[in-house]
Every structure is written in structure tokens, then in C-alpha cells.
Amino acid sequence: MRVMLRFTIPVERGNQAAADGSLERTFEALRSENKPEAAYFYVEQGKRAGLLVLEVADVVQLPRINEPLFAALDASIEITPVLTADDLKRGLG
Numbered sequence: 316m317r318v319m320l321r322f323t324i325p326v327e328r329g330n331q332a333a334a335d336g337s338l339e340r341t342f343e344a345l346r347s348e349n350k351p352e353a354a355y356f357y358v359e360q361g362k363r364a365g366l367l368v369l370e371v372a373d374v375v376q377l378p379r380i381n382e383p384l385f386a387a388l389d390a391s392i393e394i395t396p397v398l399t400a401d402d403l404k405r406g407l408g
Contacts, residue, residue, distance in 0.1 A: 317352075317370055319397045320380065324363040328389040338363075341387045349380055368397065 332338035384390035
């Protein structure tokens, strides 16, 4: 199942994480362990934010993905199933 994971990081915690190196380590681990098909990082409402599109075989994988963001960065997370245009076409056909 393909999912979109969106997250925001509180400014103060993000500043601490950038200074101590845990921001970069957390992002690198997230990318290397989950191999997202897309990863974008941006600012949303003044906070560091990101969006990753991931393939997950089973929902039991989600805690492994979520917990580092919660624990290391105090992130707020939203996860939404998503479809490609081809997936949508197959679903409607």
C-alpha cells in the first residue's frame, strides 16, 4: 500500500535537533530505512515540514516509521493512503 506521510516539527525542537545533529540523522535514517519514492522538505506555517511517499506492505510497519519522528523530533504526523493515476484507473475500471 502506498502512503503519504506528512510531518511538522515544532520550531524549538527543530532548532535543537539541527544544532545537535539529530535532525539530519533522523531524516537520513528515515530515507535509508524506508526508501521513499518521493521525499520533500519545506516550511509550513513557520515550522519545518516534510512529505514522503512510501510503500508499506503491512500497517504494522507504521510504528517503525512514526516513532523516530515522534521520539527524536516531537513531530506531528499525518498518514494518508494515496493512489497513482494508474492505481486510480485500475480502481475505477
